[in-house]
Amino acid sequence: MFKFVSGFCAAAADTPNMERHCTSVTRTPLNSVRVQRRSKSKSYRQSIRSCLGAASRLVLTPALTARRLNTSRKAPKSLDITEKVNPEQLSLLVKKEWQLSYVTPLYQFRHTQLKSYSRQLSAFIAAEKQRGLAVEVEGTHGSFRVSFGVVQGMSEADDDAETVLVQIYSKPLFAVKDEPPRAVWSGWLTCINGSPDYLRSLPKDFTCMPLFCSSGADGLSSLVKSWFQLTFDCCFGPLEISHTSLQWLVALWTNCHTESAIKHLKMMWTVPAASPLKVTYTVNGPDAWQLWSSVRKERHDGSNKEEEEEEDSIDIEEVMRFMQDLKSHFYRHFRTDLSAGSLDQVATALGSAKSSGRIKIANSKYMITTLTLLTECALLKMPI
Structure with missing residues (x-):
């Protein structure tokens, strides 16, 4: 179900000395005053x-x-x-x-x-x-x-x-x-x-x-x-873009799957080791959505009508549970604990984000959420 791109690890193992891996008129906010030219x-x-x-x-x-x-x-x-x-x-x-x-x-x-x-x-x-x-x-x-x-x-x-x-x-x-x-x-x-x-x-x-x-x-x-x-x-x-903010983007973009049909959720992690290990973790879009839906379902099981009306909100607990499930699945298959590492990059068809502070918005329909x-x-x- 999940795809692990292992090229970084294999290459790193062979090279121990290398790191693994129009001008218009509009409003200024309402609390502003009349223009005053500064000397x-x-x-x-x-x-x-x-x-x-x-x-x-x-x-x-x-x-x-x-x-x-x-x-x-x-x-x-x-x-x-x-x-x-x-x-x-x-x-x-x-x-x-x-x-x-x-x-x-x-x-x-x-x-x-x-x-x-x-x-x-x-x-x-x-x-x-x-x-x-x-x-x-x-x-x-x-x-x-x-x-x-x-x-x-x-x-x-x-x-x-x-x-x-x-x-x-x-x-x-x-x-x-x-x-x-x-x-x-x-x-x-x-x-x-x-x-x-x-x-x-x-x-x-x-x-x-x-x-x-x-x-x-x-x-x-x-x-x-x-x-x-x-x-x-x-x-x-x-x-x-902090580790937590990147995790938010993972959840927010995955939540868009039913409307945007993202093909893949791609994450890049750095795991501490004698030589830092670079891991690329790619999940098929439908599989990521299925896992995210199960996390959301657990939250709303047994909820009353008022709580159901709040389904359009996402809580940090859901984000952390989703990320933990992704990391647990990875550990079962590859015996590598991503919890010990840091999330460096996230990419979907909606855009990409890097911890260094670089962002690409590929679909304007969801850019307001990202911004x-x-x-x-x-x-x-x-x-x-």
Whole structure:
């Protein structure tokens, strides 16, 4: 029923020295105020702050610092978000691998000023290039143009700020006449179902889009982050996907099988040994669903009508039981205890996620569920 891909182990045994293995107008959140243009001197004065200095504008907020990862979530359901979100914009977000970061709330960011931000970031990159600090992108002639836009319709709650998409364009080095520039870097900031207690506790000048996704040259990512930090007095940090969050994704994506018919559930584990053992564990989609259904059935056996109405929620106990059953089955067949290891990667037809903080969303119908989890992770990772 379950497939174990053993190539990593066999190879590792033979090599002991190797590791085994568009500009639009939309709302900024309701607690924001009218646009106030900041002076250049004030911007630069604030830009000198360290991450801790930037965070000091926000007092420690019990609504954030006392929180932990939720122990119950709504079961994902197919949602055609193309009814709310422009399909062309949506296509820029799916089927591409993104590197995740968290970002603290932006000071005096305004969704109504995106044209100005496009010009400012373009000028910033050009200035850094003159100083010899700007990154060169292979295959381009080095001149960059920036576009900020709003991905309207992504927000789920009234307190969520609309998603902002940033793209950097450059012409190919040997472009023919009138050939348009191509996107060489993309990034977006979003907040999906953010904690209402925390969002409402923010001072009125702050906009919270804690999840930052980037794709492109690391040098351009660094420049974009530097500009945001200088302009909006925020700070960025890496957002890894924890062992527990990866297990949540295993359960949430498996729960989608009846609507999406996933073919396989693929997990990659690292098991401690003299030479760390890399294990790839692949389960057929229908078998994973059968096991998940048995876990769900155990929960609801003997439940009353009110409890049955709550079947659209998934509890952490179900997730842990599902993972334990998967690990127990693996141990029976291969005498390897995955409980001693760590889950590093999860992949299904709906997407993939890595503990290093890389995510790919392959199906937009379930992306809101995934982004809700990642938004929560980003809020919890912020050092304030």
